[in-house]
Amino acid sequence: MTSTFIRHELKAFWRSKNTGKSIVIRVVMSLLILYLLVNIFVLGFFLDVVLGKVFPKDDLVISFCGIILLYFLSDLFMRLQLQELPTLRVQPYLQLPVKRNALVRYLTFTSLFSVFNLWPFMLFVPFILKIISADYSSITALAFIVSLLGFTVFNNYLALYIKRKSNLNGWVFLIAAGVIILIGLSDFYFHFISIRKISYSFFGHLTTQPALALLPVAFGGLMYYLNFLFLKSNLYLEELGSRKDIKYKSSTEYPLLSRFGSAGDLAANEIKLVLRNKRSKSALIMGLFFLFYGLLFYGKPGPAGSDGFKVFIGMFMTGIFIINYGQFMFSWQASHFDGLLVSKIKFTDFLKGKYLLFTIISTGFFVLTTPYIYFGWKTLLIHFVMYLWNIGVNTTMVLFFANRNYKRIDLSKGAAFNWEGVSGNQWILSLPLIITPYVIYWPFAFFGHADIGLTLLAITGLIFIFTRSFWIKKLEADFYTKRYTIAEGFRNK
């Protein structure tokens, strides 16, 4: 059965309207991953040397045992943001004589094929073979590898479990990320606990009691089982969801927006779209999560706290919604795109509505970043410049790419099995958006005139804002050459 699913998935990939784009993304992704893997492998190979340098006072094995859990904690944090959820459109199989367990097993097993599961082995196994098996015995070395396996599987399924939960409710993601950050802070900032000591207390005992390796394996197995049960019970989710959900849906109007005419009505509709669909709503809540990025970097010594980095963080904090939501444009409206095309809407108004939406939400995010004035008025100034950049340049770029997006998103389907786009791939698509401000800012900053660079960013942003009507005309003309392809792609279920 599994092979049939894989074959169907491959067909879905090759026969999709977006195959070309997906392939480009995959190639770029695999190059990046390959580069990272080589780095990690080199790091793993010389881990003994590195550990000796970083902790010169400690015994090599003690410091090695100390960092393992630390690694897995940061691994979990990375996975939460980047790991891809395996997908399968389960609906067509549900009424067929296909065992539910087979479906769920396919979904859970394929998630193991992730590079994240290679990293710990690349990083730690060379050390284990070089030092542990020499100092202790090959049994101990095996015990280490087995417990690595256990922790990897555990992390893999824990991350997926949290991600699946947070697809249903965006707050879960915020809470989970908050807990991980809190654990990290209570070690490095408050010094309540020491993760390295905890890690050593387990792996240290492992050197004398190899059988302890079965403990993480048991954890891993438990987490797998939990995932399995969650998925299995959620195969029903579509019907359950609609039956449980008997809350009265009231109509809302945004009188302020109706002043903007058709464009305002369209923006109002789109705000409703964002708030009333789980997936788009998570995009908004994720944006709130990014508001904390400043706390992680600002005020730190070195490049992390520099103005150049603030340009980057500032753009993310005020524009994350544009990047996150905008890159799937106009797919969000795929299910009623035909209706929009035949109704009495000018495409100019349609685009104006988009600009309005982005401006409103970006303004909201900018206002939320004002407390960062704590790090100096210049921080806020940089945020403001990047806010101008976002509503000027990035909105236009996002809409330019939107004219090239032919893939349907079915919002009416439950979010539990609708995961496309919640992975590292989406960051690749946003690369042009992230790089462009640096093309302007970096050359000046490099020669010590960062302020000129910043001024230029602000001016460019303003120019784009004031020439909006020009860009709207360009985008409209561009749209008319592609509208049939877009509409056909959206009709393609």
Next chain:
Amino acid sequence: MIEIKDLKKIYNGVTVVNVPHLEIKKGESIGLVGNNGAGKTTLFRMMLDLIRPERGEVLINGELVAGHENWKNFTASYLDEGFLIDYLTPEEYFYFIGGLHQQSPAHVDDFLSGLTDFFNGEILKRGKYIRDLSKGNQCKVGVASCLLQNPQLLMLDEPFANIDPSTQFRLKNIVKDLNKNKGVTTLISSHDLNHITDVCDRILLMEKGVIIKDIATSSSTLSELENYFGVEQAFAAPVKIDEEENH
């Protein structure tokens, strides 16, 4: 009202629509019939500028449909659920559509109160988004939004398919009333031959993308259509057996 010239749509080398010439006059009521794959929906979509024909053009009121927007002011259409904004409540959707035609919410409410029978209490003030409605009720929302636009040209693709018998009856009356009393040009496709001959004055029969019959409805039209669709096959089989027995 509508003029089609030399219209052709080809998918993968197969011609799915081929209409050399068709003229529909103002105030006519047209019924479009044909088996699955005959090209009815494709023809509708080309008339609404949703897909690009390989050749030819469609004019509504003398204006090219492709690349122009004027026809949208007086044309209302409902082909499938893809025309509805499904995360809105029906009321919000009606206000939106009304707003596009410069109608105030109060005016829209007033208009909708005239459709109480048609809605049968299943659409308004139910506290549901359009996506939570059944297909039949979604169709009611689509048809009502067409009526709201006060169109001069109304296009409906298989409107009878998902709605209950009472609503079918009401819809027929509404369409007849629009056509006879308000002079609206109507264009409706259906698989239900009874309904279509009842509502429409002129029937277009499509087969493999070509309009093979263009008939004014009369008392014999229904049996003529029934002959084309069903009896052909029913007769074909016995005839063969007869021949075998004769030999």
